[in-house]
Amino acid sequence: MDKLKHFMIGRYGIDQLSVALLIFSLVLSLLNGFIGSTILTIVDLGAIFLCYFRILSKNLYARQQENFKFLRIWHPVKNASLRKWNRLKGMKTHKYFKCPECKQTLRVPRGKGKVCITCPKCKHELHKRT
Numbered sequence: 217m218d219k220l221k222h223f224m225i226g227r228y229g230i231d232q233l234s235v236a237l238l239i240f241s242l243v244l245s246l247l248n249g250f251i252g253s254t255i256l257t258i259v260d261l262g263a264i265f266l267c268y269f270r271i272l273s274k275n276l277y278a279r280q281q282e283n284f285k286f287l288r289i290w291h292p293v294k295n296a297s298l299r300k301w302n303r304l305k306g307m308k309t310h311k312y313f314k315c316p317e318c319k320q321t322l323r324v325p326r327g328k329g330k331v332c333i334t335c336p337k338c339k340h341e342l343h344k345r346t
């Protein structure tokens with residue numbers, strides 16, 4: 217264990233991009249189990265190689281910059297998926313409307329009869345059955 221600790225001193229280690237590469241390569245190898253493509257195998261090995269290269273790299277600044285670029289792309293994707301997932305979870309208890317004025321999504325509890333909904337963004341009022 218001490219040898220590994222000593223070996224990892226000054227090296228970059230694991231970050232979000234490395235984990236993403238590892239998951240990507242795992243998904244790719246699972247997929248390749250069905251397809252059996254040589255190109256997928258090469259891409260898979262490339263992803264694993266890149267992952268280990270990044271973890272063991274001593275150029276910390278370059279690896280951080282790569283991770284920042286990755287996160288700048290990843291966060292909007294992750295947030296959009298989370299929003300969709302939360303909306304799916306809330307379908308039973310809430311009803312969703314779109315404000316006709318500003319296109320803001322409005323969430324109202326279900327089963328409250330006919331209600332007047334005021335958009336918090338533009339103060340437009342709409343009457344809907346929940």
Ligand SMILES: [Zn+2]
Pocket residue numbers: 315316317318319320335336337338339340
């Ligand atoms: Zn509005």
